[in-house]
Structure formats: C-alpha cells, structure tokens
Amino acid sequence: xxxxxxxxxxxxxxxxxxxxxxxxxxxxxxxxxxxxxxxxxxxxxxxxxxxxxxxxxxxxxxxxxxxxxxxxxxxxxxxxxxxxxxxxxxxxxxxxxxxxxxxxxxxxxxxxxxxxxxxxxxxxxxxxxxxxxxxxxxxxxxxxxxxxxxxxxxxxxxxxxxxxxxxxxxxxxxxxxxxxxxxxxxxxxxxxxxxxxxxxxxxxxxxxxxxxxxxxxxxxxxxxxxxxxxxxxxxxxxxxxxxxxxxxxxxxx
Amino acid sequence: xxxxxxxxxxxxxxxxxxxxxxxxxxxxxxxxxxxxxxxxxxxxxxxxxxxxxxxxxxxxxxxxxxxxxxxxxxxxxxxxxxxxxxxxxxxxxxxxxxxxxxxxxxxxxxxxxxxxxxxxxxxxxxxxxxxxxxxxxxxxxxxxxxxxxxxxxxxxxxxxxxxxxxxxxxxxxxxxxxxxxxxxxxxxxxxxxxxxxxxxxxxxxxxxxxxxxxxxxxxxxxxxxxxxxxxxxxxxxxxxxxxxxxxxxxxxxxxxxxxxxxxxxxxxxxxxxxxxxxxxxxxxxxxxxxxxxxxxxxxxxxxxxxxxxxxxxxxxxxxxxxxxxxxxxxxxxxxxxxxxxxxxxxxxxxxxxxxxxxxxxxxxxxxxxxxxxxxxxxxxxxxxxxxxxxxxxxxxxxxxxxxxxxxxxxxxxxxxxxxxxxxxxxxxxxxxxxxxxxxxxxxxxxxxxxxxxxxxxxxxxxxxxxxxxxxxxxxxxxxxxx
Ligand SMILES: Nc1ncnc2c1ncn2[C@@H]1O[C@H](COP(=O)(O)OP(=O)(O)OP(=O)(O)O)[C@@H](O)[C@H]1O
Ligand SMILES: [Mg+2]
Numbered sequence: 001x002x003x004x005x006x007x008x009x010x011x012x013x014x015x016x017x018x019x020x021x022x023x024x025x026x027x028x029x030x031x032x033x034x035x036x037x038x039x040x041x042x043x044x045x046x047x048x049x050x051x052x053x054x055x056x057x058x059x060x061x062x063x064x065x066x067x068x069x070x071x072x073x074x075x076x077x078x079x080x081x082x083x084x085x086x087x088x089x090x091x092x093x094x095x096x097x098x099x100x101x102x103x104x105x106x107x108x109x110x111x112x113x114x115x116x117x118x119x120x121x122x123x124x125x126x127x128x129x130x131x132x133x134x135x136x137x138x139x140x141x142x143x144x145x146x147x148x149x150x151x152x153x154x155x156x157x158x159x160x161x162x163x164x165x166x167x168x169x170x171x172x173x174x175x176x177x178x179x180x181x182x183x184x185x186x187x188x189x190x191x192x193x194x195x196x197x198x199x200x201x202x203x204x205x206x207x208x209x210x211x212x213x214x215x216x217x218x219x220x221x222x223x224x225x226x227x228x229x230x231x232x233x234x235x236x237x238x239x240x241x242x243x244x245x246x247x248x249x250x251x252x253x
Numbered sequence: 254x255x256x257x258x259x260x261x262x263x264x265x266x267x268x269x270x271x272x273x274x275x276x277x278x279x280x281x282x283x284x285x286x287x288x289x290x291x292x293x294x295x296x297x298x299x300x301x302x303x304x305x306x307x308x309x310x311x312x313x314x315x316x317x318x319x320x321x322x323x324x325x326x327x328x329x330x331x332x333x334x335x336x337x338x339x340x341x342x343x344x345x346x347x348x349x350x351x352x353x354x355x356x357x358x359x360x361x362x363x364x365x366x367x368x369x370x371x372x373x374x375x376x377x378x379x380x381x382x383x384x385x386x387x388x389x390x391x392x393x394x395x396x397x398x399x400x401x402x403x404x405x406x407x408x409x410x411x412x413x414x415x416x417x418x419x420x421x422x423x424x425x426x427x428x429x430x431x432x433x434x435x436x437x438x439x440x441x442x443x444x445x446x447x448x449x450x451x452x453x454x455x456x457x458x459x460x461x462x463x464x465x466x467x468x469x470x471x472x473x474x475x476x477x478x479x480x481x482x483x484x485x486x487x488x489x490x491x492x493x494x495x496x497x498x499x500x501x502x503x504x505x506x507x508x509x510x511x512x513x514x515x516x517x518x519x520x521x522x523x524x525x526x527x528x529x530x531x532x533x534x535x536x537x538x539x540x541x542x543x544x545x546x547x548x549x550x551x552x553x554x555x556x557x558x559x560x561x562x563x564x565x566x567x568x569x570x571x572x573x574x575x576x577x578x579x580x581x582x583x584x585x586x587x588x589x590x591x592x593x594x595x596x597x598x599x600x601x602x603x604x605x606x607x608x609x610x611x612x613x614x615x616x617x618x619x620x621x622x623x624x625x626x627x628x629x630x631x632x633x634x635x636x637x638x639x640x641x642x643x644x645x646x647x648x649x650x651x652x653x654x655x656x657x658x659x660x661x662x663x664x665x666x667x668x669x670x671x672x673x674x675x676x677x678x679x680x681x682x683x684x685x686x687x688x689x690x691x692x693x694x695x696x697x698x699x700x701x702x703x704x705x706x707x708x709x710x711x712x713x714x715x716x717x718x719x720x721x722x723x724x725x726x727x728x729x730x731x732x733x734x735x
Pocket of ligand 2: 171
C-alpha cells in the first residue's frame with residue numbers, strides 16, 4: 001500500500017529525515033518508536049503533505065501513485081489520515097460542522113451524494129459514543145477548550161468517521177488515562193481491517209498490549225535503525241535506546 | 254508546521270458578481286454642485302418650500318466644512334464638482350403605481366441581484382423598497398403594512414404625505430452640521446426610505462431596502478428615517494450593490510432612527526458595494542452616518558452590519574441612549590480584502606440612568622487591506638448605573654494586511670461600568686493544514702473558519718439573511734488562499 005524509499009526531508013534548511021525506507025502493506029499495523037526529536041512527527045507530517053517540510057530526496061507511493069505530487073487535501077481524499085500529536089483548535093466552528101464538511105468533501109470526491117443532516121447526526125452520535133465523548137461535544141468548537149485526552153479521542157472519532165485507508169496516529173496514546181487508553185485502542189482496533197493499514201507513533205510499549213502491531217521500527221536521527229516484531233518494543237522498554245548505540249538525549253544529532 | 258503562509262496569502266482573489274451595468278435610459282444631471290442644482294433637484298421632486306430651505310441651509314453649512322481626515326484610511330480627495338447629484342431611470346409617467354409599471358430592464362437588474370421584488374418570490378414576507386441610483390422604484394407590500402398602520406415609503410413621498418412627521422424628526426438625530434458627509438447628504442439627498450410604526454404596533458414583516466448604484470459618475474445620497482412610536486417594534490434590513498467601474502463612486506448616506514418609550518428597532522445591513530479590483534482600482538467610497546436615538550425609556554436599538562464591500566468605508570452606526578433603561582447594541586462583521594480600507598465601529602452615548610450597551614465587532618482582513626475598529630463609549634453625568642460591554646476581535650488572513658483597534662472611553666459618571674475585551678488572531682497554517690488533512694478545500698476551509706469567527710454576529714441577523722451573509726463572505730474570500 002505505502003512505499004517509502006530513501007526519503008529525505010528538511011525544515012528551515014535543517015535535514016530531519018535522512019533516508020527513510022518503509023513498506024506497509026494493507027492489513028498491517030506498524031509501530032514507530034524512537035527518542036524525542038528523532039523525526040517521528042516529521043515523517044507523519046511529510047506523509048500527510050505538510051509543506052512546511054521540504055522533501056529533498058526519495059519517493060513515496062500510495063498504491064503505486066506518487067504521493068509527493070499530491071496536495072494535502074488530495075492525499076486525504078485518497079485515504080491518508082493523520083491523527084495529530086497536538087490537535088489545533090478552530091474556535092467557533094462546531095465539531096459537527098467540521099466533520100460534516102470533511103465527510104461530504106470525501107463523498108464528493110468519490111462521486112457519492114452528500115449525507116443529509118439527519119443521517120449525519122445519527123452517525124456522528126454513534127461514533128462519539130464509541131470514543132466515549134458526550135454528543136454535546138459535537139456542538140462545541142473543534143478542540144475548543146478540550147482537555148488533552150478529549151482532543152485525542154476526538155482525533156480517533158474523526159478517523160472513524162472518515163474511514164481512511166492509511167491511518168497515521170502520532171502519539172495518540174500520550175496523555176491518556178487508563179480508561180481513555182482502552183477507549184482509544186478499541187477505536188483503533190475497530191479501524192483495523194484487511195484493506196486498511198495503520199502507522200502509529202508511540203513512546204509506550206503498553207499501547208502495543210492493546211493494539212498488537214505486526215512490525216515495530218526504531219527511528220533515530222532521521223533513519224530507521226532497527227525493525228522487528230512485537231518483541232522489539234518489549235526489549236526497548238527493558239533496555240532503553242542505549243543498546244542500539246544511541247543515547248536518549250542526543251538521539252537526533 | 255502546516256501549510257506555508259503562501260497558501261493563505263492567495264486565498265483572496267475574487268470576482269464581483271454584481272458588477273454588471275444596466276442599459277437603461279436615465280435622466281442624469283450634469284456633474285457639479287451649487288444652489289441651482291439643489292433647487293432643480295428639489296423642483297423635480299416637487300418639494301415644498303421648507304424642504305428646499307432645509308437643503309440650502311445644509312449646503313451653506315457644508316461649504317464651510319472640511320472633509321475629515323482622522324480615519325485610518327487613505328484615498329485621493331473627492332472632487333465634488335465632478336459628481337452628478339441626480340440620476341433617475343426615465344419613466345413614461347411620473348411614478349410607477351405598481352410593479353407592472355416598473356421598467357422591465359430594472360426588474361431584471363433586481364432579479365440578477367437576487368432581490369425579492371415580487372411578492373411571490375421566495376423571500377415572501379419581506380417588504381422591499383428598492384432604490385436605484387437616486388430614486389425609489391417600487392415598494393412592495395404596501396397594503397398589508399397599511400392595514401397595520403405602518404408607513405413604509407420613499408422619503409420623497411413622505412415629504413409630501415407626512416410632512417409633519419418629517420419636519421418633526423428629520424435632522425434631529427443626525428443634525429445637518431454633524432459632519433462633512435452628513436451636511437452634504439442633507440443638501441442633496443435624492444431619495445431613501447421612510448418608516449413609521451405607530452404606537453403599540455409590531456411591524457408584521459421584515460422591512461427591507463436594496464440600494465443599487467448604476468449610473469456612472471453619480472453619487473448616491475440616500476436618507477433613511479425610521480420612527481418607532483411607543484411600544485412598537487420593527488426589523489429593517491438594507492442591502493447594497495454597485496456595478497464594477499474603474500472610477501471611484503461616492504455613497505454618502507444618512508440614517509436616523511428614533512425609538513420612543515418601550516420601542517425597539519433592529520436595523521441590519523448587508524453591504525456589498527463594489528470594492529474595487531485586485532489592484533485597488535475603482536470601488537465605492539462608503540461614507541455613511543447612521544445614528545439611532547433611544548429617546549424613550551426602555552427603548553432599544555440594535556445595529557447589525559455585515560460589511561464586505563466598498564473601496565473605502567467610513568461608518569459608525571451609533572446609539573444615543575437618552576431614555577432610562579434604554580439599550581443600544583452593535584454587532585458588526587467587517588471584511589476587507591485586496592486594497593479595501595475600512596474604518597468602522599460605533600458610538601454608544603449613555604445619557605440616561607441604567608442605560609446599557611453591547612458592542613461585538615469582528616474584523617477580518619485579507620490581502621493588503623486595512624481594517625480598523627473605532628469605538629467610542631461615553632457616559633454623561635446622568636448615566637447612573639450605566640454599563641457597556643465591548644468585544645473586539647480581529648482575524649488576519651495572510652501577513653500583508655492590517656488590523657487596528659481604537660477604543661475611546663469618556664466617563665463623567667463614576668458609577669458607570671465598562672468592560673472591554675479585544676483579541677487578534679490569525680487563520681493559522683495549523684488550522685488550514687488540519688482542515689485540508691480532512692479533505693476540505695482550502696477555500697472552503699477559510700470560509701468555514703471565518704464563518705465560525707463571525708458566528709456571534711450572524712446569529713443576530715434575520716434567518717434568511719444570515720445564510721446570505723455567510724455566502725457573501727465565501728464569495729468575498731475567494732482567492733484568499735491558493
Ligand atoms: N517547524 C520546525 N522548525 C524547526 N525545527 C523543527 C520544526 N519541526 C520540527 N523540527 C525539528 O525537527 C526535529 C524532529 O522533530 P519531530 O517533531 O519530528 O520529532 P519527534 O520524533 O516527533 O519527537 P517527539 O517524540 O518529541 O514528538 C526536532 O529537532 C525538531 O525541533
Ligand atoms: Mg512527535
């Protein structure tokens with residue numbers, strides 16, 4: 001599904017990604033771990049098409065199509081979804097309106113008719129319950145005044161509404177209490193299917209107890225320096241990143 | 254992170270959709286202004302002597318006045334002798350008696366503008382007075398209004414039919430010498446709307462006027478007077494458009510509202526005069542004086558405005574709160590784009606006891622435009638227990654535009670309370686990236702964000718116009734991100 005070859009990217013002239021190679025097939029779940037500042041969010045943002053980052057080398061294809069040529073919204077309509085590490089607020093724009101605009105934009109792209117208001121409301125209420133957000137949240141501004149955990153659940157709610165092909169979850173487990181972690185994991189597991197892939201960035205191996213990945217990669221200093229299965233995460237938890245030849249604090253240099 | 258500023262920068266190229274010119278025979282005065290011109294204007298309108306005298310007095314006042322330059326706008330000086338002070342579509346008879354007698358070309362113009370002139374049209378329930386260049390062409394719904402005792406007619410008709418009311422109130426809220434543009438308007442106003450709501454009457458429908466500048470080199474100087482007697486209520490809406498022309502055109506209106514005891518006037522404006530092109534060429538100079546007087550106790554005047562048009566806007570709908578417990582409100586959305594300049598705001602003059610006012614101003618600047626809020630809140634010595642709440646928010650799109658806030662507070666009463674909140678925000682790259690990441694087009698994203706920003710004001714507009722206003726913002730923002 002997604003193929004990344006020798007991807008280099010920089011921001012403000014500073015190279016952050018220094019040759020990433022990664023193959024993700026439909027149905028797979030990949031976890032990316034790695035020290036702070038190693039480029040995990042950068043990779044996520046670059047895949048989603050944030051043009052604050054400049055791709056200087058390499059290629060990325062989604063089902064054979066050159067992803068790097070597409071605008072952010074085109075990538076989204078092709079099925080790329082990014083759950084943000086730091087979801088931004090849009091005051092005054094209700095969650096409901098935002099979601100409906102997004103869902104209808106996707107439907108329009110697929111040549112489907114827009115969802116009517118009643119149909120949409122019903123679906124939105126169901127999904128909000130699925131992520132344990134009171135439907136009253138639908139009326140509030142996008143992320144406006146949401147707690148950290150509520151924002152993360154809201155990201156998963158959006159993923160469930162939009163049903164992406166490739167969901168990139170950037171630390172969606174950070175800042176969640178134990179119950180919320182369960183809710184979010186259930187949401188992600190509900191997304192798992194044979195024709196969908198998930199790429200999740202996390203610092204905690206406990207998430208991987210809930211969402212069992214097929215592969216675990218370690219990103220350090222802008223490169224994937226080690227890949228393995230589920231057990232790699234356990235090993236990392238036990239030993240830290242030191243044994244891989246990097247120090248926790250200056251991993252990005 | 255997120256999209257670069259370039260994205261946002263370009264989201265502001267727009268086509269002005271009301272920019273057509275109507276081919277219509279018209280009687281237009283030669284450009285120029287002197288006492289003869291005023292006498293001719295008055296004669297065409299068959300005005301009584303007192304009206305002409307009133308105009309000439311204003312004209313002499315105006316000659317001694319200077320054009321104000323304190324506003325945060327810059328524009329080449331207007332040559333008042335290059336403007337024609339009267340232009341009217343030619344008619345076979347004197348005045349159209351019904352819609353059937355209105356020139357079909359003119360009706361087509363209104364149709365293009367989406368104005369519900371015919372009673373059958375979808376906005377049924379809205380009585381419309383349409384002002385085309387200088388004259389009022391048709392007033393709908395006369396009968397049901399007359400049944401309720403409501404007078405809704407052109408000001409020219411009112412001068413003939415209700416001279417006592419006009420004499421009693423004209424110029425009492427905005428005196429002739431109030432300011433340069435008010436004096437000019439008092440001298441040359443060509444038409445406008447007159448509304449009278451008798452005691453205890455709740456006007457059975459929204460009243461509405463559409464203004465249209467069509468002829469080239471004409472100024473439009475309309476004058477509106479609304480009187481709400483004791484315990485009455487009226488909601489009034491005006492909409493404005495003009496063709497695209499390279500020259501600037503002047504619009505200097507005066508609106509006066511009078512609310513007696515327990516009366517309420519709700520006045521909404523959707524202003525979409527031609528703003529000029531992307532290079533800043535052409536467009537309307539919108540120099541308007543709007544003021545309401547809450548004379549009676551417990552009276553209330555609300556101004557709601559959505560201003561997206563004009564090259565230069567200079568406008569401060571105000572309330573003089575004289576009656577005890579009277580209330581003034583100002584809700585405003587002002588959007589500027591390309592080279593548009595707006596200096597707008599309000600004045601709340603608290604004179605009576607326990608008077609209250611609320612100001613909610615939302616300024617949106619895009620392109621290279623400049624948007625200023627200027628507000629005065631004044632408490633006289635008698636304003637015991639008076640309060641004001643002001644909230645002034647600015648939203649910037651791109652980084653070449655400007656937003657300015659000039660709040661003035663003058664208090665001669667220690668018990669008066671003012672609360673003031675102000676914010677400035679940007680449509681951020683992160684917000685844009687989030688929207689786009691969810692599949693939403695950049696244009697739609699900006700308009701959604703801007704609409705969210707304006708929500709508090711839109712909810713004050715009559716329903717169907719709130720929708721209209723939302724769409725207008727969308728059109729006005731076209732091309733502001735790329
Ligand atoms: N807009 C930017 N301007 C300058 N530097 C940036 C920008 N965005 C990211 N960086 C830098 O790029 C490096 C990688 O950042 P990134 O956010 O990808 O790290 P991360 O692996 O997600 O870290 P964390 O685990 O803390 O979330 C960091 O050194 C960061 O400071
Ligand atoms: Mg990160």
